[in-house]
Amino acid sequence: MTDVLTPSQRHKNMSRIRSKNTKPELKVRRWLWEHGYRYRLNVKDIPGRPDIVMRKYKTVIFVNGCFWHGHVGCDKFVMPKSNVEFWENKIRTNKARDEKNHRILREAGWNVIVVWECELKSSSFEETMAKIVSKIGKNPQKPFEYPTPDSGFAVAEPEAPYSPK
Numbered sequence: 505m506t507d508v509l510t511p512s513q514r515h516k517n518m519s520r521i522r523s524k525n526t527k528p529e530l531k532v533r534r535w536l537w538e539h540g541y542r543y544r545l546n547v548k549d550i551p552g553r554p555d556i557v558m559r560k561y562k563t564v565i566f567v568n569g570c571f572w573h574g575h576v577g578c579d580k581f582v583m584p585k586s587n588v589e590f591w592e593n594k595i596r597t598n599k600a601r602d603e604k605n606h607r608i609l610r611e612a613g614w615n616v617i618v619v620w621e622c623e624l625k626s627s628s629f630e631e632t633m634a635k636i637v638s639k640i641g642k643n644p645q646k647p648f649e650y651p652t653p654d655s656g657f658a659v660a661e662p663e664a665p666y667s668p669k
Contacts, residue, residue, distance in 0.1 A: 528621045529555050529567040535633050541640070550614075552605030561640050563615040566602070570621045574599050578622050615639065 524546055533556060536543065543565075544557045554564035570580035574595040584591050606616045617639050623632040 524555075526567070526569065528569070528619075528624050531624055531629070532556065532565065532567050532619060532633075532636075535629075536636075539637070551608045552602070554609075558640065561615065562613060563617060563640050564609060565617045565619060565636065566606075567619045567624075568602075568621065572598060573602060573620075575620050575622065578620065580622050 533543070533545075536556070541558060542560070544559070546553050546555065547557045550557060550564060552564075552566065555567045556565035558564070568575070570578045571582075572595070575581045583595075602618075606618075609616050617636055619632065619636060623629075
């Protein structure tokens with residue numbers, strides 16, 4: 505019996521892989537939310553559809569699985585023994601796509617943070633989150649200020665005195 509999967513078997517197995525709401529991503533999101541950071545998820549109009557988008561800080565966070573993104577030197581990244589050509593190509597194209605999207609985002613002024621799955625182990629989680637927070641804080645944007653009524657902007661309705669009926 506051979507270890508090589510047919511394309512339909514491979515598709516069936518890979519269709520079960522989640523790309524959103526993974527355990528590592530949920531762990532990072534929960535921590536950020538509990539510490540007062542607000543964000544959007546998987547914003548479609550931003551290259552690479554980052555896992556976490558913090559427009560206030562013009563920061564995006566990608567929470568990468570070590571296997572799927574080819575984290576070199578990591579215990580969680582081991583090239584499969586079967587169908588090697590397919591997996592090498594798959595991981596190589598994932599890495600190239602990541603690099604391209606990160607470059608585009610940086611050129612557009614975004615702060616790009618990549619968090620690896622292996623960095624979120626219980627023993628190193630708080631240290632990892634401290635590094636993330638220090639990187640977020642390096643790119644604060646001026647928050648949007650709403651115009652005041654006396655700033656020359658038209659007011660929707662003129663002020664009328666209150667008169668009870």
